[in-house]
Amino acid sequence: MAQLQVRPLAEENFPEKTGGNWKKYFTFNTDHKVIGIQYLVTSFIFFLIGGALATGVRIELATPDVDFVSRELYNQLFTIHATVMIFLWIVPAGTGAFGNYLLPLLLGCNDMAFPRLNAIAFWMIPPGGLLLMGSFFINEGAAASGWTSYPPLSLVNGKSGEFIWILSILVLGTSSILGAINFLTTIIKMRTPGMKFNNMPLFCWAMFAASILILVSTPVLAGALILLSFDLLAGTSFFNPSGGGDPVVYQHMFWFYSHPAVYIMILPVFGTISEILPVHARKPIFGYLAIAYSSLAISFLGLIVWAHHMFTSGTPAWLRMFFMIATMVIAVPTGIKVFSWLATLWGGKLRLNSAMLFAMGFISMFVIGGLSGVMVASVPFDIHVHDTYFVVAHLHYVLFGGSVFGLYASIYHWFPKMTGRMINETWGRIHFVLTLVGFNLCFLPMHYLGLMGMPRRVAEYDPQFATINTICSIGSYILAVSTIPFVINAVVCWRSGEKAPANPWNGLTLEWTLSSPPPEHNFPTPPVLKTGPYDYGTLDKRGSKKRPISQLRASDILSN
Amino acid sequence: MQGSTVNSEQVIAVSQDGHGGHLEDHPDHRIFGLFMFFVAESFIFLGLFAAYLTFRAVTPAWPPEGTPELELLLPGVNSIILISSSFVIHKAEEAIKENDVKGVQLWFAITAAMGALFLVGQGYEYAHLEFGLTTNLFASTFYVLTGFHGLHVTFGLLLIGAVLWRSRKEGHYSADSKFGIEAAELYWHFVDVIWIILFILLYLL
Amino acid sequence: MLGGIALTLFCLWFSQNNHLLPVPASANAGAIDSLFNAMLTIALGLFVLVQGVLIYAGIRFRKRPGDETDGPPIRGNIPLEILWTSIPAVLVLGIALYSFEIYSEMGGLDPMASGGTMVAHNHGSHGGMAIAATMGEDSAADALMDLDSKGKALAYGVGAGRDEAASADLDVDVMGLQYAWIFTYPDTGIVSGELHVPVDKAVQLNIKAQDVLHAFWIPQFRLKQDAIPGQQTSLRFKPTVTGRYPIVCAELCGAYHGAMRAEVVVDSPEDYDTWQASMVAAVDPANKVTLAAATEDFQALNPKTMSDRDFLEPYGSEMGVTSQSFQGLPHHHLH
Numbered sequence A: 001m002a003q004l005q006v007r008p009l010a011e012e013n014f015p016e017k018t019g020g021n022w023k024k025y026f027t028f029n030t031d032h033k034v035i036g037i038q039y040l041v042t043s044f045i046f047f048l049i050g051g052a053l054a055t056g057v058r059i060e061l062a063t064p065d066v067d068f069v070s071r072e073l074y075n076q077l078f079t080i081h082a083t084v085m086i087f088l089w090i091v092p093a094g095t096g097a098f099g100n101y102l103l104p105l106l107l108g109c110n111d112m113a114f115p116r117l118n119a120i121a122f123w124m125i126p127p128g129g130l131l132l133m134g135s136f137f138i139n140e141g142a143a144a145s146g147w148t149s150y151p152p153l154s155l156v157n158g159k160s161g162e163f164i165w166i167l168s169i170l171v172l173g174t175s176s177i178l179g180a181i182n183f184l185t186t187i188i189k190m191r192t193p194g195m196k197f198n199n200m201p202l203f204c205w206a207m208f209a210a211s212i213l214i215l216v217s218t219p220v221l222a223g224a225l226i227l228l229s230f231d232l233l234a235g236t237s238f239f240n241p242s243g244g245g246d247p248v249v250y251q252h253m254f255w256f257y258s259h260p261a262v263y264i265m266i267l268p269v270f271g272t273i274s275e276i277l278p279v280h281a282r283k284p285i286f287g288y289l290a291i292a293y294s295s296l297a298i299s300f301l302g303l304i305v306w307a308h309h310m311f312t313s314g315t316p317a318w319l320r321m322f323f324m325i326a327t328m329v330i331a332v333p334t335g336i337k338v339f340s341w342l343a344t345l346w347g348g349k350l351r352l353n354s355a356m357l358f359a360m361g362f363i364s365m366f367v368i369g370g371l372s373g374v375m376v377a378s379v380p381f382d383i384h385v386h387d388t389y390f391v392v393a394h395l396h397y398v399l400f401g402g403s404v405f406g407l408y409a410s411i412y413h414w415f416p417k418m419t420g421r422m423i424n425e426t427w428g429r430i431h432f433v434l435t436l437v438g439f440n441l442c443f444l445p446m447h448y449l450g451l452m453g454m455p456r457r458v459a460e461y462d463p464q465f466a467t468i469n470t471i472c473s474i475g476s477y478i479l480a481v482s483t484i485p486f487v488i489n490a491v492v493c494w495r496s497g498e499k500a501p502a503n504p505w506n507g508l509t510l511e512w513t514l515s516s517p518p519p520e521h522n523f524p525t526p527p528v529l530k531t532g533p534y535d536y537g538t539l540d541k542r543g544s545k546k547r548p549i550s551q552l553r554a555s556d557i558l559s560n
Numbered sequence B: 001m002q003g004s005t006v007n008s009e010q011v012i013a014v015s016q017d018g019h020g021g022h023l024e025d026h027p028d029h030r031i032f033g034l035f036m037f038f039v040a041e042s043f044i045f046l047g048l049f050a051a052y053l054t055f056r057a058v059t060p061a062w063p064p065e066g067t068p069e070l071e072l073l074l075p076g077v078n079s080i081i082l083i084s085s086s087f088v089i090h091k092a093e094e095a096i097k098e099n100d101v102k103g104v105q106l107w108f109a110i111t112a113a114m115g116a117l118f119l120v121g122q123g124y125e126y127a128h129l130e131f132g133l134t135t136n137l138f139a140s141t142f143y144v145l146t147g148f149h150g151l152h153v154t155f156g157l158l159l160i161g162a163v164l165w166r167s168r169k170e171g172h173y174s175a176d177s178k179f180g181i182e183a184a185e186l187y188w189h190f191v192d193v194i195w196i197i198l199f200i201l202l203y204l205l
Numbered sequence C: 001m002l003g004g005i006a007l008t009l010f011c012l013w014f015s016q017n018n019h020l021l022p023v024p025a026s027a028n029a030g031a032i033d034s035l036f037n038a039m040l041t042i043a044l045g046l047f048v049l050v051q052g053v054l055i056y057a058g059i060r061f062r063k064r065p066g067d068e069t070d071g072p073p074i075r076g077n078i079p080l081e082i083l084w085t086s087i088p089a090v091l092v093l094g095i096a097l098y099s100f101e102i103y104s105e106m107g108g109l110d111p112m113a114s115g116g117t118m119v120a121h122n123h124g125s126h127g128g129m130a131i132a133a134t135m136g137e138d139s140a141a142d143a144l145m146d147l148d149s150k151g152k153a154l155a156y157g158v159g160a161g162r163d164e165a166a167s168a169d170l171d172v173d174v175m176g177l178q179y180a181w182i183f184t185y186p187d188t189g190i191v192s193g194e195l196h197v198p199v200d201k202a203v204q205l206n207i208k209a210q211d212v213l214h215a216f217w218i219p220q221f222r223l224k225q226d227a228i229p230g231q232q233t234s235l236r237f238k239p240t241v242t243g244r245y246p247i248v249c250a251e252l253c254g255a256y257h258g259a260m261r262a263e264v265v266v267d268s269p270e271d272y273d274t275w276q277a278s279m280v281a282a283v284d285p286a287n288k289v290t291l292a293a294a295t296e297d298f299q300a301l302n303p304k305t306m307s308d309r310d311f312l313e314p315y316g317s318e319m320g321v322t323s324q325s326f327q328g329l330p331h332h333h334l335h
């Protein structure tokens, strides 16, 4: 472990160390750091719940027959699995947890622009989540029409489960919009003096791009769900063909949100990866501007490709062609990021600790998912694989191999900052290996299943697929087990790990100039930058001699 | 591999001013946040408008045959009331610049009355329409769109009411502290603009 | 360098000789397979490149014990960045053009023409009727049975290929309902739960749904199209290999979505004629099975009120319909 070389900035300014007071995490606290950790822990608990539901799905699919749960329950399991993973884990963890925790620290301000709004946004998550979980216990059971909830099916399945699902998504969506308002205002208005858009850390760029997407796309989902609930409860027929409505309109509105949503889920992780790699590779990020602007390009393109989820639906041919080409173009800005990350690693002094391993695992797994994404974007090919396990494989490679790997990397990277304790590296590596093996065992064979003819969302399937499904299920059990060392490691080290120095990784972004965990009001005065966020291995400011960053002091990063 | 896309001087921004001034008292960004909120709100309405236009496009006859004609007189008068109330509420903004809280109260009260009149007019129209929520697709979109807008008007009335309530306290609002007044006014304008689009879509097109 | 060439060759070999797809049994399947192989080649190449760099960097550039220095402060390299922006751009453009080409060849760009003929011969009676202005609760059920009465002129899906005649050799109406496919042959009046088509003939399916969304998928034909209540979609194909292939419902349609399977039988011309003759003979002209009757009978068999076994037993015999109509509905074999 690196020695403590950067002095915590003016510790004497903050005599009251805030650590130890765990009760504040259960209150309406307006400190962005508390809220960030509230988001992280809450969403991780939902990850475990969503994972437990997925494990139920995999137990059912271990054999071709319907033997573990009923068909009705099976549909509820994967519907709520996906809803929990997306709306209660990746979105709140990526934007809510890291966005809240890191943005003010990286931008050099004391809190978010609207701290109380921030707390309100967080406190919408637990009720939204509990509502959703509660729907399992009502008579008709939870929503069972998939996370896409296409009508007319969603109108004829159990009404109460479906309505609770809608209500819960509306609550969670509102929370997400309130968060985005906060992020955008903070990024645009509250950067510390001297920090321009073009030298703010890349995570801020990523959050900027993701927040724009939240702001313009989530409301459209709300609109769709309002209409859907009228159909469900009031007997209108917006999406119900028996009254003259059109179910395809729902699909357009849903995907107008849910395609951008996948970038809402991946952009913050792109951001944290861009922060983590330079620190542990000891090199400046390669192609800063290209990475920054590619986030904007992705968020713009992300808004105009939604109908690639509807290639076999009622969409005219020219629309299919337009959406195919627009979708494929997203490979270009994403490729820029991937290659820039690789170039950042090239020639560095890589510290292969848990954070770095997960970050490299992220690149590796995400690229597989991205490549299969470009394949399904091809209309003639997608006509074959749409709604098959090929798509299930794609979405887990980008969402688990991408977002979850990236979130794990971020947790390992900022654990010392958040908790003031170091996390155990050996167990971190064990966690990494188990996750990597289990993940690939579980999801790689699904590509083949889909190509060969296994549709998704089925509880029973052709016996010729039995062997491969068993392999997938074994992989998922390993994946489930892999979370155990992590949870134990995190809990034990949070309580009694080795005390963390202010800057254990010798990072150059502003959060490392503060004590671990940072004091309640972050910076006593607006920090004035002396180095850029990625100036690893550069000349000393005075231009005299090249000095490794590991010998820098806080006063070298800040100039006050 | 020695080129550089980012000028390092640009990245290493060294600013020597900006010292002092505790971060606690950062400038007020609430109006900015409010505009962000309007962006989000606009997109709900945009989504609903787009849905309306799509329904219109894919249905053979629009409004479906047999839908009773919409009366234009009452909604027309109603629109004029709502749109002129935007000018009235703007008077309040001018008043507070002069620190004239009484003026604010007056203009806000008139706006609220006009808003309430609009809602009553809307309710009257609902009560006398010959179609119901589930009659056909046009009827459903009509009620949901106007109803959702009416909800916004109601919320705007509550905001105005809140400002009126708070303005009773001496010195709560002044030329330098007028966020509540501005916010209520901006919100009111926003709701007005939505109504104009809605009116064109539903009644005129 | 040599290793690079070997790897490239391996990627090429693997992607051209993979057995990742079921047998291609329709005229357009081969084209889609070559598209897949081409994309797989590119994807494998990029995959190997990225993984190679990661693994190489992980070994070669890992921090040595005791080395606390930083790496070289390289911030970018414009030519390199232009390179890795333009190569993917060219690649995806290539893939897009290739996909476009194949899509138009298989008739994806022209489903409307075929939809037009379909509307013509199926909608004569009530085309153009608008939705009833006041639709009470009870008339909703009638509307369900009468969805095509909206008379939409458009059909989505895959139509006649570029050099094919506008009208197909055989038209079949496909109705998806919870949880079965019912095939009606408008020319002969045959109603069946199994799709029989003659080999090497152009077949046009006009797909509708009774209740919720379904999707008609034959993996061996590489074709899929949603069945949408209230709208018509179509699929046009030419089967090339005789045999039995599964028809899979690929859109979540309720609890028994996974059991909603049927079979398509690609017959030799003789077999097809035999089948057709036997089916026509089985249809008692006095008591002709209509699509409406068949669906009604089927719906009487509501799976929600039945045990799994009852449901999964071949439905045919218990229903008032001729047993052939529903033969082989729940088959569990892929080829």
Ligand code: HEA
Binding pocket: A148, A262, A263, A265, A266, A308, A309, A327, A328, A330, A331, A332, A334, A335, A336, A338, A366, A367, A369, A370, A371, A373, A374, A376, A377, A378, A382, A385, A386, A387, A391, A394, A395, A398, A399, A402, A403, C046, C050, C087, C088, C089, C091, C092
């Ligand atoms: C984090 C989430 C995430 C991300 C980032 C992506 C990224 C992409 N997705 Fe994916 N997608 C989902 C989540 C995500 N997706 C989900 C959840 C579904 C299923 C929803 C459902 O039905 O339930 C889905 C479904 C889905 C479909 C619909 C499939 C179907 O239902 O039939 C399509 C079709 O176009 C698609 C395409 C893409 C593309 C082109 C990308 C691109 O952004 C990928 C870009 C990345 C790369 C290409 C790799 C790196 C680039 C290079 C190494 C450069 C060189 C590359 C080339 C030249 C190709 N996705």
Ligand code: HEA
Binding pocket: A047, A048, A049, A050, A051, A052, A054, A055, A057, A058, A061, A078, A079, A081, A082, A083, A085, A086, A089, A090, A145, A146, A147, A148, A392, A395, A396, A399, A400, A403, A404, A442, A456, A457, A458, A459, A476, A479, A480, A481, A483
């Ligand atoms: C971020 C998103 C995300 C994540 C992380 C995951 C994670 C997993 N997913 Fe899921 N999945 C989706 C998003 C995600 N999924 C989506 C969007 C769909 C589409 C749904 C639809 O069709 O509508 C889907 C669908 C889906 C299917 C297809 C179902 C079907 O079509 O019939 C399958 C099947 O294998 C599956 C499996 C898994 C598995 C094994 C994991 C594993 O990674 C999970 C690992 C497990 C854990 C990490 C938890 C382990 C802990 C315990 C078991 C003990 C804890 C116990 C308690 C707390 C009580 N998922």
Ligand code: CUA
Binding pocket: C176, C177, C178, C179, C213, C214, C215, C249, C250, C251, C252, C253, C254, C256, C257, C258, C260
């Ligand atoms: Cu029919 Cu799934």
Ligand SMILES: [Cu+2]
Binding pocket: A258, A259, A262, A306, A308, A309
């Ligand atoms: Cu998408």
